[in-house]
Each structure stands twice: as C-alpha cells, then as structure tokens.
Amino acid sequence: MNGGVLIPTAYRRLGLAVLVCAIGPTLASLLYLQAADSPAQVRWIYFLSKILLNLLPLLSWWWLERRQVTSSQRHIGIGSTVADINHVRTKTRGSLDMMVGLASGVGTGLVMWAVYLGLFRGSIDASTLREQVRAFGAYDYFLLYAVFLAVINSGLEEYYWRWFVFGRLQAILLHLWPRKRQRALIVAMVFSGTAFASHHYVVLNRYLQNSGLAAILSLGIAAGGMIWAYHYHRTGRIWGIWISHFLVDVTAFTIGYQLLFAGA
Numbered sequence: 176m177n178g179g180v181l182i183p184t185a186y187r188r189l190g191l192a193v194l195v196c197a198i199g200p201t202l203a204s205l206l207y208l209q210a211a212d213s214p215a216q217v218r219w220i221y222f223l224s225k226i227l228l229n230l231l232p233l234l235s236w237w238w239l240e241r242r243q244v245t246s247s248q249r250h251i252g253i254g255s256t257v258a259d260i261n262h263v264r265t266k267t268r269g270s271l272d273m274m275v276g277l278a279s280g281v282g283t284g285l286v287m288w289a290v291y292l293g294l295f296r297g298s299i300d301a302s303t304l305r306e307q308v309r310a311f312g313a314y315d316y317f318l319l320y321a322v323f324l325a326v327i328n329s330g331l332e333e334y335y336w337r338w339f340v341f342g343r344l345q346a347i348l349l350h351l352w353p354r355k356r357q358r359a360l361i362v363a364m365v366f367s368g369t370a371f372a373s374h375h376y377v378v379l380n381r382y383l384q385n386s387g388l389a390a391i392l393s394l395g396i397a398a399g400g401m402i403w404a405y406h407y408h409r410t411g412r413i414w415g416i417w418i419s420h421f422l423v424d425v426t427a428f429t430i431g432y433q434l435l436f437a438g439a
Contacts, residue, residue: 196232208381214312272415279406304435321424325424337413345360368401371400372397
C-alpha cells in the first residue's frame with residue numbers, strides 16, 4: 176500500500192497524541208487504584224479508561240494520518256505504518272513472524288519461572304497480594320480477569336504501544352533526524368518501553384506493596400517492551416508479538432494463581 180508524508184502541523188499534533196497515549200495509562204492506573212472507594216468503582220474506572228485510551232490511537236490515525244494530508248497523499252490505511260518508516264521495515268512471512276513470537280513467548284516464560292523460583296518466591300507476601308487483589312474486586316473473578324488480560328488486553332497493548340506509541344514516535348523522530356535512523360529507532364524503543372513499564376509499576380507496587388520489587392519487575396517489563404518494539408520494527412506486524420505477549424501473560428497469571436490460591 177502506498178503512503179504519503181504527514182504535513183509538519185500533523186507531525187506536531189501526532190507528537191502530542193503520542194505523548195498523551197504514553198502517559199495516559201499511568202495516570203489512569205493512579206486514578207483507579209488510588210482514588211476509587213470501592214471494588215465496583217475501581218472496575219468501572221478501569222474498563223472505562225481502557226476503552227477511552229484505546230480509542231485515542233484510532234482517532235489520531237483518522238484525523239492526522241487519513242484526513243490531514245494533502246489531496247495526493249490519501250493512501251495511508253490502518254494496516255500501514257506511517258510512510259516515513261515503510262522503508263525501514265523488513266517484512267517477514269507471516270508464518271515466520273508467528274514462530275518468532277511463539278519462541279520468544281515460551282523462552283521468556285521459562286526465564287520468568289526460573290527467576291521466580293530462584294529469586295523472588297520468598298520475596299512476595301502472598302497474604303498482602305491476596306488482600307490487594309480482593310480490594311480490586313478481582314479475587315473471585317481471577318480466572319476470568321486473567322483470560323481477559325492474556326487474550327484480549329495483550330493484543331490491545333500491542334496495537335496501543337507498538338503500533339501506535341512506538342511506531343508513530345519512530346516516524347516523528349525520522350522526520351526530525353532523517354539521516355539518523357538508528358538513533359530514531361533506539362530512542363523510540365527506550366521511550367515506548369519505559370512508558371509501557373510505567374503503568375505496570377503503579378499496578379505492581381499497589382498489589383505487592385513492595386516498591387523495590389515492583390521496580391525490578393518493571394525493569395524486566397520495560398526490556399520486554401523494547402524487544403517487542405524491535406520485533407515490530409523488523410516485521411511491521413503485531414501478530415507474532417501478540418502471541419509472545421499472550422504467553423508471557425499466561426506465565427505471569429499462572430504464578431499469580433499459585434501465590435493467591437495455593438495454600439489460601
């Protein structure tokens with residue numbers, strides 16, 4: 176699919192949209208975990224913020240990439256990256272993309288189990304975690320909540336963080352640094368990975384009541400976000416990353432289930 180180049184004003188607006196999307200999940204997490212008074216209120220704020228935040232990339236695409244381009248540049252579709260980065264994507268076969276995602280998900284899951292059993296098993300207070308999950312209202316619906324996060328939310332996060340935040344930031348940086356593609360890639364990976372980990376830190380710190388452990392785990396999440404961003408950079412697809420993310424989430428919730436219900 177052919178693409179056009181965003182006009183400068185649209186680049187500035189796109190930058191604002193990327194910034195809002197980068198900090199939005201952290202602000203929403205602080206709101207529903209700190210300001211809500213009841214489990215029901217927490218759930219309502221959580222799902223409402225989830226819906227609104229995931230609409231922002233689509234609205235940005237519609238207004239800035241599809242509409243606000245010159246008449247000869249109306250070819251950017253939702254399945255395309257911004258035209259500036261089409262030439263740095265290495266399109267791979269769909270089957271290879273899936274296989275890489277599967278391998279990275281299984282490998283990361285094994286590492287997570289090894290780190291948990293070897294280092295963190297005794298560092299997590301299961302009773303505190305159980306109390307916080309109950310306060311969120313998710314204890315009695317843990318499996319349903321886990322399925323939603325692992326299957327649906329993982330895909331939404333890849334669309335949100337890799338397709339939009341990382342992909343659009345990379346396009347903006349390439350517009351600013353047309354001869355410094357490697358720098359644009361690294362900055363976009365680090366920024367999007369750090370922002371991705373930021374709202375996870377807020378959630379982990381609340382559930383674990385251990386800021387040091389939450390920070391260590393969040394560093395791992397940031398690294399994972401950067402790796403997934405690079406995968407997207409190389410393939411231009413989110414499907415393989417979705418599989419990887421799904422498997423990582425399955426591992427995380429399996430460990431969480433053991434902490435919450437084994438010996439409860």
